[in-house]
Amino acid sequence: MTQAGHTFVTAPGALPLLGHTLGFLRDPLRFLRSLPAFGDMVTIRLGPFDALVVCAPELARQVLVDDRTFDKGGFLFDRSREFLGNGVGTCPHKDHRRQRRLVQPAFHHARLPGYAREMSAQARAVAGAWQPGRTIDVLAETTKISLRTTAATIFSAAPAALRDSLATDLATLEEGVFRRMLLPPPADAVPTPAKRRYDRARTRSRQTISRIVAEYRADDTDHGDLMSMLLAAQDDLAAPGAKEAKLSDSEISDQVMSFVFASTDTLGKALAWALHLLGGHPRVAERLHAEVDAVLTGDAAAFEDLPRLEVTRNIVTETLRLYPPGWLLTRTTTADTELGGRRVPAGTDVVVSPYQIHHRADLYTDPERFDPDRWAPERAKSIPRGANLTFGTGARKCVGDSFGMTEATLALATIAARWRLEPVPGRRVRAAPYALALGPKGLYMRTVTRAGQGARRPQR
Template identity: 50%
Template sequence: MESVLPVPWAPGAKPVVGHLPEFLRAPLAFLRGLPEHGPLVEIRLAHKPVVVVCDPELTRTVLLHDRVFDKGGPLFERLREAGGQGLATCPAAEHRRQRRLMQPAFHQARFPHYARIMTERISAVVGGWQDGRTLDLAVEARNITADIVLSTVFGTSLDPGLHKRLAADFDTLLAGFTRHSLLPRPLRKVPTPGNVRYEEATRRVRRSMADLTAAYRERAADGDGEETSLLSMLIAARDPESDTPALTDDELVDQAVTMYSAGTETTAGAVNWGLYLAATHPAVHARLTAEVNEVLGGRTAGWDDLPRLTYTRQVFTEALRMYPPGWFLTRQTETDTRLGGYPLPKGTTLAYSPYLISHLPDLYPDPQRFDPDRWDAHGAGGTRPQIPVTVFGGGARKCIGDEFSQIEGVLLLASLLSHWRIHLHRDSLSVPRLPQLTLNPGRMRVTLTAHVRETV
């Protein structure tokens, strides 16, 4: 008879608080130390036991079998407060229907159109900066990616006032998601300043997206809507059995919140890490800028440039490996099951970490080293570089916008370096305020200098 072993515990748990102090103090180092205790390791975050998946193949199993290991646990409970039942947060039973509705908007044939929008919005912002200007690139990159998302979702650029308010509210949400996930429910309801800010930001985000959706409907009714926007496709979608709208107004808002949050943070963070890591590795920076100058010569990158921006893509991909935006995610078992031989009863909260998997030395030798050549298509593998394991998920719930994000990231990274010499204020870079939802850098001050180009 096969023996049944319990999931091993990570050492160092304290009474009452468990591993929470260590997790809060240095979460990335804490995660990197878990695989030595087993492929599955149980930790306790105060009152909550969590089984962390430390093995890449078992992580893949969790992602592929999403009906057994469904999106759930305290993290997704908090995400649903703002994102509702959007594509990224809805349970598996609902996901297939939503995915079918949204998939046409992410068909390969649509990417040249999206790339044109990206080029236009990048050029409008980056081309308007002044020589010698000092700015916070973390803020500016996020503004650009948010503008691109809103242009593709709603077919319009964003009012500057609303732009600023949405950015501030999402900052509050990103900083508070994980903290609220770890707090017991009664403590989340205590009207502390942090809790009040979080609740108000949640309401404002949904109200802002509801207003944008309603305004789009009015424009569409007057014949002014962008027929190729994502929202127009979702509004036009019909239930095949009743010919009624496939999505309610609330569901449209859910999708808008999901697209804005996912499309803004993921790309902007990876671009900023790419710029920072290149700036701190002179050989990489020289090779990257040489490619950008040769391909673009001072203009904004476009769809037709992508095949020649190979090293730029490698830098972007390596930045995603080293600092994946979604660094700690949860699932919940929907039935009694086994994983890697270990029994997991129904209702078990699991966590997997793209950061942990992307720093396993068996997958990525010397994982703390920034090395874009890991993704060289002409290297040992001889195939097109693939995004690091788990960064965009897997299985039926693999991120629908993964290729969109990669195209946007390469175009933005290349365009920034094409238009400007970017001098990083290294002492100004602030580390992520972990444990927040994303692993994106905080403040990132830079000074811009115009390129001096030879004229004939």
């Protein structure tokens, strides 16, 4: 790639050949947080790769909005495409507008109430199986909630065995991507045991998705889920009967792969982080419990409850600020351009880290503090434009942002209506950024039954 280091400040500490790889691998989050001290744009070296890290929110916004010049690409996305394919979240600019038109109806606001019923039902089913006083693996349980919700909302008619197989393979793939993104050719082709596991999972997951698509196509029944919507999707801007007017089976497989990963892995991790933060902030937890007692009156959360779940929603938003699942984004410049008044050559890898920007003290007061009230309307006005990049921005903003916020809010409220989760003494919880989504490691908590206030609502 074109070298960017001759134009911009290079972060200190680069080693011969390795560059900043060791520091990045040792603690990626700390490494990223250190970069703004050296400027708004800083060059880093990861082995053979040079990348330009954009640290200022206004410049990050420019990169993410101008998706023609700053196209999807770079060391992270090139690797993630290996298993996610060319879906709406990973495809280049030339494919994105058509794919977005075809996919967007599946996430229309009118469909959210139907999805919400499944979201609440799955959260209630998983949390309902917990036993008082037991220690649970929180991430495993929240991933179970998101996986079951994914199955019910994306491909409800698929056999359970296929859904479980896909979830296992996706976990293997996500873990493998982070390791592989720093391996240059031909080292990335060496058949290590991890590489063989990765390849098997990639092949098997593709076969699973293809089988589900084929079965849906043969059945020709509208199951009211996202898969049915994708099969029926029609691009009104395409000529009638044109090949590009509908999604091919291969394109549907790519979309489903991306949606399954995003809705299962990222949402499961976000919900786990929320429960962890509440365990360490009992006063915030008390306010959450008071809200769900008043709004839900003993029942699971429903779509119509969302406007009144203000504390719950702010907890989710603040959790996603502190621990954005998509903590690292990469782009590649398609032409010579200007950024921050300086020339950036074509072929430059550009990095935007929502995690880094969310932790800047000049953007957020006391940024390391868990403070859901910063998202209350009167305080949120003071947060600079572009400072919240949880779901990205511009035309490439996450197509499922409303879906994700709805699921996380309903699931958290449903759990809080019945349970209080306490930290387990002696357990160290830390961020595990060695994957596409930022999750907690070592998160175990003890379940404590709590009695909600008020009469129980009639079952819906």
